[in-house]
Amino acid sequence: MTTVFQKVAVVGTGAMGRGIAQMAVQAGSAVQLFDAQAGAAEKAEQALHQQWQKLAEKGRLTAEQVATYSARLSVCNHLSELASCDLVIEAIVEKLDIKQQLFAQLETIVSAQSVLASNTSSLSITAIAAGLKHPERLAGYHFFNPVPLMKVVEVIGGLATAPEVCEKLTAYTRQMGHTPVSATDTPGFIVNHAGRGYGTEALRIITEGVTDFQTVDAILRDQVGFKLGPFELFDLTGLDVSQPVMESIYHQYFEEPRYRPSVIGAQRLAGRQLGRKTNHGFYRYAEGQALKADEPAVPVVAEMPPVWVSSRAARRAELYQLLKDLGAQIETGAAPSSHALCLVAPLGFDVTTMAVVERLDPSRTVGIDLLIDDKATRRRVLATNPATREDMRDAANALFARDGKAVSVIRDSGGFVTQRVLANIVNIASDICQQGICSPEDLELAVTLGLGYPMGPLAMGNAYGPDNLLEVLFNLYTVYGDPRYRPSPWLRRRGAIGLSLLHREA
Numbered sequence: 263m264t265t266v267f268q269k270v271a272v273v274g275t276g277a278m279g280r281g282i283a284q285m286a287v288q289a290g291s292a293v294q295l296f297d298a299q300a301g302a303a304e305k306a307e308q309a310l311h312q313q314w315q316k317l318a319e320k321g322r323l324t325a326e327q328v329a330t331y332s333a334r335l336s337v338c339n340h341l342s343e344l345a346s347c348d349l350v351i352e353a354i355v356e357k358l359d360i361k362q363q364l365f366a367q368l369e370t371i372v373s374a375q376s377v378l379a380s381n382t383s384s385l386s387i388t389a390i391a392a393g394l395k396h397p398e399r400l401a402g403y404h405f406f407n408p409v410p411l412m413k414v415v416e417v418i419g420g421l422a423t424a425p426e427v428c429e430k431l432t433a434y435t436r437q438m439g440h441t442p443v444s445a446t447d448t449p450g451f452i453v454n455h456a457g458r459g460y461g462t463e464a465l466r467i468i469t470e471g472v473t474d475f476q477t478v479d480a481i482l483r484d485q486v487g488f489k490l491g492p493f494e495l496f497d498l499t500g501l502d503v504s505q506p507v508m509e510s511i512y513h514q515y516f517e518e519p520r521y522r523p524s525v526i527g528a529q530r531l532a533g534r535q536l537g538r539k540t541n542h543g544f545y546r547y548a549e550g551q552a553l554k555a556d557e558p559a560v561p562v563v564a565e566m567p568p569v570w571v572s573s574r575a576a577r578r579a580e581l582y583q584l585l586k587d588l589g590a591q592i593e594t595g596a597a598p599s600s601h602a603l604c605l606v607a608p609l610g611f612d613v614t615t616m617a618v619v620e621r622l623d624p625s626r627t628v629g630i631d632l633l634i635d636d637k638a639t640r641r642r643v644l645a646t647n648p649a650t651r652e653d654m655r656d657a658a659n660a661l662f663a664r665d666g667k668a669v670s671v672i673r674d675s676g677g678f679v680t681q682r683v684l685a686n687i688v689n690i691a692s693d694i695c696q697q698g699i700c701s702p703e704d705l706e707l708a709v710t711l712g713l714g715y716p717m718g719p720l721a722m723g724n725a726y727g728p729d730n731l732l733e734v735l736f737n738l739y740t741v742y743g744d745p746r747y748r749p750s751p752w753l754r755r756r757g758a759i760g761l762s763l764l765h766r767e768a
Contacts, residue, residue, distance in 0.1 A: 281409025497537030610737025691719030
């Protein structure tokens with residue numbers, strides 16, 4: 263098969279540029295490397311030769327393939343040497359003016375038929391192309407790091423981009439063995455936009471003093487199935503990458519509350535606590551391993567109080583069955599006795615609100631998160647309110663740990679941890695579809711491949727109930743009064759009529 267682009271140039275030879283060059287060579291293109299920093303392109307060339315040799319030693323490439331790939335790769339010292347390239351991919355610093363200057367130079371060098379592509383992660387393609395005489399030839403071509411392993415590529419057309427340019431880049435992506443997804447030119451495109459619900463809401467939880475970084479990570483891994491908690495992910499990516507993207511998307515959307523960054527991230531970036539690369543981020547690292555505290559010991563309770571369950575508890579029947587399985591003494595009266603542990607299971611509301619609404623003694627009231635079926639999780643999450651007595655907190659902790667399942671106890675929070683993070687992920691994804699940024703199918707593909715979520719965000723919404731998540735958002739808005747929790751019309755309408763979030767209107 264003839265490759266879509268015979269001669270390709272990659273400008274900028276950092277980790278992203280090297281990865282893109284590797285995939286372009288392996289797709290059958292002759293690739294030229296250019297970097298304004300002296301010696302950087304040569305260093306990248308050497309690194310790629312070594313990478314192919316390692317793959318051969320592991321039996322994943324033949325000696326003949328290594329020789330072929332190496333022969334296709336070359337270094338150039340001047341941009342003028344790129345004149346014969348069919349495609350030039352820019353992977354330089356994420357600054358609009360510098361990218362604009364580069365493409366203005368390239369436009370005077372390459373032929374009128376050449377395609378220009380930017381690997382920007384969050385800058386406007388339309389803005390990058392604005393000063394060109396032929397902006398129709400430029401598109402966004404966003405790969406993810408590490409490029410050989412991250413199999414999704416966003417193809418983004420600016421306002422002036424010719425459709426055939428995106429079509430060529432889409433076909434070329436498939437020749438690389440990657441999965442292309444199409445996005446309109448909006449801040450963060452698909453993946454970085456969809457990812458705002460995970461880290462930003464986790465940071466907000468920490469800002470409120472609900473719990474600590476490690477507990478948030480453990481809850482979202484064990485309750486939902488994320489491979490990495492948000493703070494583990496921040497440390498892996500590096501705050502020098504994540505924080506500027508958060509701020510860029512927030513400001514490009516004219517301070518949209520859903521994307522509001524946190525002072526915590528800005529402070530740690532200023533203090534160079536970037537994550538694994540500095541051995542200190544949200545965690546400290548020794549020999550590449552995060553130093554984590556042990557799980558808190560389960561309290562020893564001499565005498566377990568009886569348990570009364572709120573009539574408004576989410577999944578009330580399941581909670582009753584769980585309590586029976588754990589051997590609890592259950593009260594079934596219309597109101598709790600004067601010494602009972604009172605359990606509430608709110609969706610979106612905090613424990614304090616539930617205690618007040620139901621006229622319960624707040625000193626004996628504890629909340630449990632039951633958005634997700636208890637059998638499907640590896641951790642239970644309880645929440646106290648400001649008045650909860652220590653003995654009642656410990657009794658609830660000990661009771662729900664009886665079968666050996668991990669238990670986390672957090673301070674009061676509308677929506678606990680899981681509810682509010684999931685609701686924000688699904689809400690932002692719903693609004694991406696509402697805005698027509700991409701198709702629901704491409705959204706699911708991009709997020710599962712680009713972010714490694716256990717399922718796509720719309721599938722998450724379907725799995726945990728659009729109506730449940732809609733209730734969580736409405737109640738979070740009541741508790742906090744923050745417009746970040748206003749439901750997207752896409753979610754609100756589908757949740758109201760019981761329709762799949764993946765359903766596209768006729």
